[in-house]
Amino acid sequence: MAEELEIKLTISEENIPAVERWVSTLREARFGEEKHLVNRYFDTPAADLNREKAALRVRQAGDRFIQTLKTRGDFVAGAHRRQEWEWPLPGPNLQLGLLADSPLAERVNLAELSVIFETNFQRRTWWIVTExxxxxxxxxxxxxxxxxxxxxxxxxxxxxxxxxxxxxxxYAQTLAAKVPVFLNLVSKAEQGYHLAGLYHPRIETGSGPLTVEGFLQRLSLAWLTGTPPKFREDELKGLRSIGHASKVLSNPDSVFDAIESGTPIRSLVSARDLGQLQLALAHA
Incomplete structure (x- = not known):
């Protein structure tokens, strides 16, 4: 079992070349590889894994197959931190025996697992190595x-x-200053579950103070569902002050005002302001 720490940014297809140019010009970056990945995600008919905040997949990259189990984990300073188990496979079939010692074994009927959705994409990787x-x-x-x-x-x-x-x-903030990005707390698995009709998150206001993580989570769910996030009156007041203190944007209130007015999050993603504000709040 390993621990994964990552920052995930959603971008538009039209900005892919700009991201490639940016990372390619970094002196400390070297190109790794390009490969096509086919990922089959498994769950029970009742979506038991999804309720356990876990994702189980078999990934094919060329003639290699890897079975992976991930927990949802938590959010730390803008990054996802999750537990992860990986096992190489001889072929494309899920091996239930590998899950026997995992947290799922006692809570999920592994015999009911089947493919629910797939994520298929081209992946280009670079390695950034500094002191x-x-x-x-x-x-x-x-x-x-x-x-x-x-x-x-x-x-x-x-x-x-x-x-x-x-x-x-x-590095995430440096990219966000050049290309519109969206700090997305919704995983690929959650996107697949939503598409499959097995994940219907509700965007509700809480009863206590709004945390940065809570704010970012509501934005991510609003992006996923296409519905505007909801905030209580003055709920964003504390975050507005953080936004001004960060000095990343000249007028962060304009972003907060757009969010509070019900502007669709996917509409705001096309400009750099939202992503820069998200990262500034996460870094504060």
Whole structure:
């Protein structure tokens, strides 16, 4: 079992060349490889894994197959932190015996597992190596598929392989200053579950103070569902002050005002302001 720490940014298809140009010009970055990945996600008919906040997949890359189990984990300073188990496979079939010692074995009927959806995409990777950190940058472009339904998938992931975790945020913010991005807390698996009709998150206001993580989570769910996030009166007041203190944007209130007025999150993603504000809040 390993621990994964990454920052995931959703981008538009039209900005893929700009991301490639940016990372290719970094003196400390070297190109890794390009490969096509086919990922089959499994769950029970009652979506038991999804309720356990876990994702189980078999990934095919060329003639290699890997079975992976991930927990949802938590959110730390703008990055996802999750537990992850990986096992190489001789072929494309799921091996239930490998899950016997995992947290799922006692809570899920493994015999009921079947393919629920797929994510299929082209992945280009670069390695950023500095004196303080080693980071893998992955640029994914493809689709999420469930039956006859298909939605686009375009993401940049910064994953810490070694060293200072603060480097993840630094590179993410540098990219966000050049290309519109969206700090997305919704995983590929959650996108697939939603497309398959097995995940229907409700966007509700809480009873206590709004945290940065809570704010980012509501934005991510609003992006996924296409519905506007809801906020109580003055709920964003504290976050507005953080936005001004960050000095990343000259007028962060304009972004907050657009969100509060019900502007669709997917409409705001096309400009740089939203992504820059998200990352500034996560870094505060």
């Amino acid at each position: 303080t950190a080693e980071i893998e940058v992955a640029l994914d472009s493809g689709q999420v598929v469930s039956g006859d339904q298909v939605v686009p998938l375009h993401e940049v992931e910064f994953e810490l392989k070694a060293g200072d975790s603060g480097a993840l945020m630094s």
